[in-house]
Amino acid sequence: MGKLLIVGTVAFDAIETPFGKTDKILGGAATFIGLAASQFKVDSGLISVVGGDFPNEYLEMLADRNIDISGVEVIKEGKTFFWSGKYDYNLNTRETLATDLNVLADFNPVVPDNYMDCDFLMLGNLHPSVQMAVINQIPNRPKLVVLDTMNFWMDNTLDELMEVLPKIDVITINDEEARQLSGEYSLVKAAQKIHKMGPQYVVIKKGENGALLFNNGDVFFAPALPLEEIFDPTGAGDTFAGGFIGYLASTHDVSFENMKRAVIYGSNFASFCVERFGTERMIDLDQEEIQKRLGQFKQLTQFEIELTH
């Protein structure tokens, strides 16, 4: 079993979808990643920052799931990062209504002593300089470093992002971001170019259209499960990443074959995440449901065909 360190936001989200609306609820990349990874028996710790307004019960909920929260700094006089967004009827596009950085503006991540020897490092979507600051504190390179990022950092901090990429093993981005980062329309070519920027593994998330895993010529596709209810996509990408790295950390195996399974676990967890608002579904998820759905994932793409050449 590997030791997993997660850095990312812990936040309040206010979400509007065609199906409903929430006030401030628990959100943030590290929250979703941590909750997903905690489904596996893995020693995981969070690095994040919240304000004095952050309810203690949320931190306790995370701690109850064996997530080490000693790296979550609480700035009493500050306010917690707040994001608000509204999704179209087409849940793939969303409008950001508010991004109040608050305590995140001066986030100075500090790796706790007992995670200096982490085997798996998950860099959630954050300013690339913050991601770099975490990498630089860890004396020995972990077995696997996974980085999530987004178009905002490509637009505004591309140089800093390009400096981090050689130091990571896996990048997770969506299809439009892969095209933006590489300047290639074909995702095959995009992955080839991104490999050259550093990461040996490129995971391209396509939401309801599944996810692709590239590794220098090898490619694997995990479908998204067609769902009756798609309620709120917030956190699905982070949940995917948490399932992915959580599975890898729990099996301590970073072979391509095992990464395929990790991508399936990520897709599996993400399919639950979108069924309710925010973290709701991930919090009451159990192993029986997960295993049942894994069977559905297996069924979904399974076919027998005879090759004649």
Added chain:
Amino acid sequence: MGKLLIVGTVAFDAIETPFGKTDKILGGAATFIGLAASQFKVDSGLISVVGGDFPNEYLEMLADRNIDISGVEVIKEGKTFFWSGKYDYNLNTRETLATDLNVLADFNPVVPDNYMDCDFLMLGNLHPSVQMAVINQIPNRPKLVVLDTMNFWMDNTLDELMEVLPKIDVITINDEEARQLSGEYSLVKAAQKIHKMGPQYVVIKKGENGALLFNNGDVFFAPALPLEEIFDPTGAGDTFAGGFIGYLASTHDVSFENMKRAVIYGSNFASFCVERFGTERMIDLDQEEIQKRLGQFKQLTQFEIELTH
């Protein structure tokens, strides 16, 4: 081996993509369907109409592939149906520049005597009344009737379309059309509603995002192969349909398990179609290439996972 009858357009297309531009080239739904189906040893006939301007060499090329063209009416004084379109950088969206119906405006399909006993009927994308006219001429219901349609007919001839749907077995449409026809965002719910309109099988084509096959609760997903070159999507949906019904006709097996393989063959052929302009790639395609790519399709989604519940 089943006898396959195909009705649809045979046309001229002029296409502009980010990668190039063509003058009038061979196109039309029935052309793409016929070329795809001709990869299998199947007795197939086309019903269509062209003008006096249609080159005889195109008809000969189809005949050379064992496609019976006795049902293709040539109206000497008329002009062939012409479509022109321009694709965005995002090849999933296109602008129609011209649609000159010409001889298609008065298309009166006549089923040739030797196809009155067809086992498989493919109704290419056309006015639903034309599709119905073909169904009505066939005395005994074929083993399988597949219908392709599009949003244009949902917008303009919905009543006629709704009359045809109870008479068919399989509908092939894209995801947006499935949502439009059903009024449901979830494709699972959309398929449920479309089943109630008639077709027991609903195939939802998602272009570069693969295809879903629904059959009253069962679902199968065929990925699209990630390609280095995506050159021109014209005809990909028709090629998919031709591969699908061609495989079913050649195996004479309409079980769900066999339909999965048919969807894979359809996706396989479509992946070739998009690599060049129009019918170019389909015309010089050989069995070795097809079989090699089938192996890639199998690899793409294959994973081993242990279920613990």
